[in-house]
Amino acid sequence: MSEYRMRIERLQQKLLAEGLDAFVVTQNVDLYYLTGSMQTGYLLVPAAGEPRFFVRRSVHRAQEESAVPVEALGSFRSLGQQITEAFPALGSAGKIRLAAEYDVLPVQQFLRLQDLLPHAEWADGSLLIRELRMIKSPYELGCIREAARLIDEALEDALGRLQAGMTEVEVMSGVEHFIRRRGHLGLMRVRGYNQEIITGMLGAGEAAAEPTYFDGPAGGRGLSPASPQSASRRPIGAGEPILIDIGCCVDGYVIDQTRTAVIGELPEDLERAYAVSEDILRRTEGMLKPGTPCDKLYTQSVQWAKEAGLAEHYMGFGGDQVKFLGHGIGLEIDELPVLARGFKYGLEPGMVIAIEPKFTFPKRGVVGIENSYVITPDGFEKLTISREGLLRL
């Protein structure tokens, strides 16, 4: 309960600072973060005073789960009246300023909210709530560590079974079966529009190097144009890099890590590129402490890739390169901060970041490594626990 009270209070401080009267929260993950319940409804958080969760269904279940007082929502039409009754200050004649999650809220639902509360002026609260979620509590770190433990076990299980001739999706389905039985949600939640992740990306050789729409450094061929990313039906061969970029979602929290494996030996230049990715990760770790600007971590890594003569292969190839080194993780896989140009945040204790230097070689494969870290007052702690180095099978 104190966990949720703290989150609400921090949100209220931000509302006050922005001159906003209240936040109307609608997205499932944000609702869960602020109430402890993912039931369908509208959470109203006033800048001061007690919030209220207007629930459509299941009211009974929300009452059991929510740390915030629950009120049954008669119908969407009644929401405006219920809000003004519960929060008389918002119902008064004067202009009020409300925030909503513009980054995920569909236009249709936003227009309906505008209709319900015609005297309100609306503002984009996306950044506000994403910045709130950027700093993890000890409880949240515990959840992420649990996910890290599970994905490590799944990786070792997969490495023990992986053989030449198995298809990418066969190996990936084994990973998924392993984690799902042990509490994985079945997918990893992603906030970005049109983005979807099941369990990450497992791919080898030319199939792994195929670019795709997904906002990550390694796309993968996927199963068909209707799911054009991640594992494909291509058999994995000896002597080619096998990129195992996997995670899981346990009790809502995700972990993200990457290892590179090979059956036999890698060609010398790819093995060297893998070593460079580990080197970039080690040197980046040296900068992981409070105060380091997020964008600097990215631009510095680009410089290192360039010095290694691998600039063109860094984080995708050529026109399909992505322009970041890492991303926050938590309840979603694409949280703040992003390690990219334009992200001026200084690192802060409690930030959890997946850092993933990778190199793509068209027609040949992708090599790289990824760990997830929490920033501490003194520097960092590594959350992913899987063994490092090129994994030879």
Add this chain to the structure above:
Amino acid sequence: MSEYRMRIERLQQKLLAEGLDAFVVTQNVDLYYLTGSMQTGYLLVPAAGEPRFFVRRSVHRAQEESAVPVEALGSFRSLGQQITEAFPALGSAGKIRLAAEYDVLPVQQFLRLQDLLPHAEWADGSLLIRELRMIKSPYELGCIREAARLIDEALEDALGRLQAGMTEVEVMSGVEHFIRRRGHLGLMRVRGYNQEIITGMLGAGEAAAEPTYFDGPAGGRGLSPASPQSASRRPIGAGEPILIDIGCCVDGYVIDQTRTAVIGELPEDLERAYAVSEDILRRTEGMLKPGTPCDKLYTQSVQWAKEAGLAEHYMGFGGDQVKFLGHGIGLEIDELPVLARGFKYGLEPGMVIAIEPKFTFPKRGVVGIENSYVITPDGFEKLTISREGLLRL
């Protein structure tokens, strides 16, 4: 190619009928439906003339996949200029009317589009595109039949392994492993905000009867408040109804079906309720032909449930009841038409509908059956092929 040309032409007819100048398509599934590619970008479909797909990434992959001409998108900022260059009529001084998918497009991206094309007047095109997708082609029916075949195999495999003491998620993970290795995407796409489906719902006894946020008749306990639906960690016991509401997504298309199983025997009243669900399904089949209003199928089924003395248990229990009998399926699990009040569509050949009469008994479980059907000129064809009847193990 002719498949995509036909889809575009039908969309253009609808644009003309609505007095719209063009549709700016942004959602991954709609992009795939209209171009054959799911790469990230903006598809502009003018009311007359050739459409163009402005692609951010991967351009190369979109060029290989898309039936619509592809143009590389320099940056989002350049999109406005690229559109007016490609479609001079839209760039002229007069007012233009554009449609977008208001039901899925986030507010943030919509505001950016409005900024880019300041002289445009925008309209909600959601219904237009969902109505277009409502009627399936022979090619699409083939995809759905393939998914139906796979889920039938998975069901038989699961029934062969199901034993008392196995947890719901253990059985579900077995189903998922079976279908994933054979080409299941890993999840079933859903259009509704905040809705997510992995493989449907598998639950038994009291856990299955727990209500949840999900817009379906059977929620399920789920793994935790962070994934509060579908399979839980509860062991399945003898003598309780096991609801197996599963589907898969193959080459983009989903199937949806439900069977009820029991280890041993069901209590008499639950067995009778199951028989009523089959009876409602059979009687509903008798109404499946072109012209029958969708809402009538629902209201008639409510009447039958009432006559059987089961009104309170129908499609959820008490305040957690959902008010529909079925839903369209295709690339998404929640397509049109919906068999519910307010949906005045008459059935038409090519509509594909999952029909799912179910009864919920709090603390005891859920029983029911669900088949997917295509409407034909003469009546219907059943797409799901799994054996029916209460499945005794």
